[in-house]
Amino acid sequence: MTLTDLQQLSASQNELVLTYMHAxxxxxxxxxxxxxxxxxxxxxxxxDRRLGHxxxxxxVDTSKLAPSEAYRLARDTICIxxxxxxxxxxxxxxxxLFCITVSGL
Structure with missing residues (x-):
């Protein structure tokens, strides 16, 4: 599975919104x-298929963390x-669903 595949599975066309397994x-x-x-x-x-927060x-906001710490925290808190x-x-x-926000791609 690629990022493109996951983007096609996203519940939103504007953001990456995925089920737990795909997230x-x-x-x-x-x-x-x-x-x-x-x-x-x-x-x-x-x-009825509508989305809400x-x-x-x-x-969690991981923008101020080192990359490895940001990904670890995201995995842990999504699992919880x-x-x-x-x-x-x-x-x-x-x-x-989980909306994942990144920069740098």
């Missing part, structure tokens, strides 16, 4: 490509958010 792959590919990770935020996709999964989402039955019909 983790994107972080791997972006780090390998040398992209500067600015951060991530949680998005929600509702059953998650009030519970705000994400995914586990919290999976343990919340009220979210059963809503899909948690």
């Amino acid at each position: 983790m792959k994107a972080l791997e590919l972006l780090e390998s490509a040398g992209a500067s990770l600015l951060g991530w935020e949680g998005w929600l996709r509702y059953p 998650s009030p519970l999964h705000q994400g 958010s995914q586990k919290e989402y999976e343990s919340t039955p009220a979210m059963a019909d809503v899909q948690l």
Whole structure:
């Protein structure tokens, strides 16, 4: 899978908004490509396909961190958010997505 493949899977044409599995792959590919990770935020996709920002999964700003630390923090916090989402039955019909923001590509 390439970054182009992931961009085509994105829920947004303007930003990289992906499911957990694809977000983790994107972080791997972006780090390998040398992209500067600015951060991530949680998005929600509702059953009617509309998108919105998650009030519970705000994400992190990694823009001031060294690249390796930024990617480590993003992976860790995305994983935590995914586990919290999976343990919340009220979210059963809503899909948690991750918007990843980078510069340098």
